[in-house]
Amino acid sequence: MTEEELALKCKQADNLARKELYERYGSSLMAICLRYIGDRESARDVLHDGFIRIFQSIGLFTYKGTGSLKAWLSKVMVNEALGYLRKHVQMSQQEVLVDEVPDVQDTDEGVADIPHSVLMRMIAELPEGYRTVFNLYVFEGKSHKEIADMLGITEHTSSSQFYRAKTLMIRKIKEYRKEHYSWK
Amino acid sequence: MEMKDEDKWIEELRRRMENYSEPLPDGLWEELAKELNVPKVIPFRRMWYAAAVVLVLLASSLAVWFWSSPAADFERQDMMVQEVLSQPSFSDGDDEENLDMGVPGQALAETLPPVSGKQTAVLSPGETGTQPSPVTVGEEGEASRMSLPVESVERTDESETDRNEGRTEETPRASRAADRERMRQNAYQLRQNRKNGEKEKFSVGLLAGNTPYSSSNTYNGMMGFVSSYQAGNLMGAVNDKATALGQNSLENQGHESKTNIKHHMPVTVGASFRWALNEDWALETGLMYTLLSTDWRSGAVSYMEYEQKLHYVGIPLKVQRSIWKNNRFAFYASAGGAVEKCVSTKLKTIDADRGRSWEESLDVDPLQWSVTAAVGAQVNFTPQLGLYLEPGIAYYFDDNSSIETIRKEHPLNFNLQLGLRFSVGR
Numbered sequence: 089m090t091e092e093e094l095a096l097k098c099k100q101a102d103n104l105a106r107k108e109l110y111e112r113y114g115s116s117l118m119a120i121c122l123r124y125i126g127d128r129e130s131a132r133d134v135l136h137d138g139f140i141r142i143f144q145s146i147g148l149f150t151y152k153g154t155g156s157l158k159a160w161l162s163k164v165m166v167n168e169a170l171g172y173l174r175k176h177v178q179m180s181q182q183e184v185l186v187d188e189v190p191d192v193q194d195t196d197e198g199v200a201d202i203p204h205s206v207l208m209r210m211i212a213e214l215p216e217g218y219r220t221v222f223n224l225y226v227f228e229g230k231s232h233k234e235i236a237d238m239l240g241i242t243e244h245t246s247s248s249q250f251y252r253a254k255t256l257m258i259r260k261i262k263e264y265r266k267e268h269y270s271w272k
Numbered sequence: 273m274e275m276k277d278e279d280k281w282i283e284e285l286r287r288r289m290e291n292y293s294e295p296l297p298d299g300l301w302e303e304l305a306k307e308l309n310v311p312k313v314i315p316f317r318r319m320w321y322a323a324a325v326v327l328v329l330l331a332s333s334l335a336v337w338f339w340s341s342p343a344a345d346f347e348r349q350d351m352m353v354q355e356v357l358s359q360p361s362f363s364d365g366d367d368e369e370n371l372d373m374g375v376p377g378q379a380l381a382e383t384l385p386p387v388s389g390k391q392t393a394v395l396s397p398g399e400t401g402t403q404p405s406p407v408t409v410g411e412e413g414e415a416s417r418m419s420l421p422v423e424s425v426e427r428t429d430e431s432e433t434d435r436n437e438g439r440t441e442e443t444p445r446a447s448r449a450a451d452r453e454r455m456r457q458n459a460y461q462l463r464q465n466r467k468n469g470e471k472e473k474f475s476v477g478l479l480a481g482n483t484p485y486s487s488s489n490t491y492n493g494m495m496g497f498v499s500s501y502q503a504g505n506l507m508g509a510v511n512d513k514a515t516a517l518g519q520n521s522l523e524n525q526g527h528e529s530k531t532n533i534k535h536h537m538p539v540t541v542g543a544s545f546r547w548a549l550n551e552d553w554a555l556e557t558g559l560m561y562t563l564l565s566t567d568w569r570s571g572a573v574s575y576m577e578y579e580q581k582l583h584y585v586g587i588p589l590k591v592q593r594s595i596w597k598n599n600r601f602a603f604y605a606s607a608g609g610a611v612e613k614c615v616s617t618k619l620k621t622i623d624a625d626r627g628r629s630w631e632e633s634l635d636v637d638p639l640q641w642s643v644t645a646a647v648g649a650q651v652n653f654t655p656q657l658g659l660y661l662e663p664g665i666a667y668y669f670d671d672n673s674s675i676e677t678i679r680k681e682h683p684l685n686f687n688l689q690l691g692l693r694f695s696v697g698r
Contacts, residue, residue: 110296227289
């Protein structure tokens, strides 16, 4: 079944197609949920609600070539996750942990040598507000202006939270390297 | 330079995580399939929705209808009590304020409200004073019985005044105790009469539930609904036994004694917390405070008035079943119970004739248990906080105390509860 056929059958409320869609894209959508939500239990709830929404609104999806279904599904799921965070987390009340921010940022070494699951864990461990901004900036390619509008925070808050999130990530990556690749 | 590094770092992270996936949660598809596979349930749900709306509206209007008919009576009676209280004392010759002395029977007759045809049980002494034709309501026997005391009041105005003037100082205390005893007898009598099949009005209390966090608007808003139930105005003096028991007051010698009981609407304030067990079921508890206020007026010619205020603190426990809901509105049914403890009491006795009053506290030790069933509608402001309207029925178990409250008069009672609710859980 092609992407297009799959979407069409889902629009017709075909149960087999729905199951296929769930199995084909579910695990990468779960990764998105976890990346935004941070804990597996809540991520599961968001994934559940997101899939309900996907099947309810799949009629609105228009096929625009290979990959467009996955892109659409991801967008729905990100929105679901943001909705969840908006309800459960006070974005503006995220405290800024100044002590944790080192002065120097070192982005030279990149992330290529860090396993996916470790990076995922590191993102999940970010403080909630930082994590949301970080996700939107890095993975959704949103500008700080757009993020500010989406989350009801100021542009400055968005950029400073991103800066701190990135700094924390880099520090976590350094620590990981120190621990696992001691020869470096 | 640094900016470039940052962009590169971000791009690398993005690409690295692009195709990353996490294992799917166990059992999620089964859950989804179950929920998705209910296209037939949508009209069914809509039917539930419609039924829920009708149910809530019906129950609300039923409650309001029951509530509104005695409301008018109450207002008149309230007025009467106030005016009687404001009448200057006629028996205390030394009183400087005693300027506008009037004959007591006449004063009562002037201040008492006219009575409409439907008020079979709502008859007040002296009403025939303003109406040339005597009582025209109720069964024949009842009507004539009721008109008796009025006549005697009018006939004995003169002698009553004389007698009162000649009274000694300690008599009010004695008569006060006697009146209280009679009041209890009367209440007992009323209940007995009811059991014997006399016509009974249903009572409606209006409960206002709200939370310490809400503004006082909710509370004040409810005050507009304040009503009371007028429990039969004519009590005692219906048979020889009651007369014998009740007629030990010197002042009222030779007259039929009556007790007017006015139960004010019970007002409940509190915080309500709802804990969702799953999509449909939820547990609810909280802390509630209730004020039960009752005014009594006892006697025939010389009246004693009592203001009884009971303060209860209680904990409800209810199970809620969702009937229909979306993000903003919810309809539900709930059933449960509550236990309340009387934490403070006050009984104020007013000797209106002499402008004196006493205060004392009562002992209400037993816990007040009750069971309730209700349907409700809720508007959510946030997923956690909502305003609800909940018409229902409550049954109050007899706490075996000797204190008369609306809950004793009408153990089974409609109520309409309005308040704020905090929800937690799924």
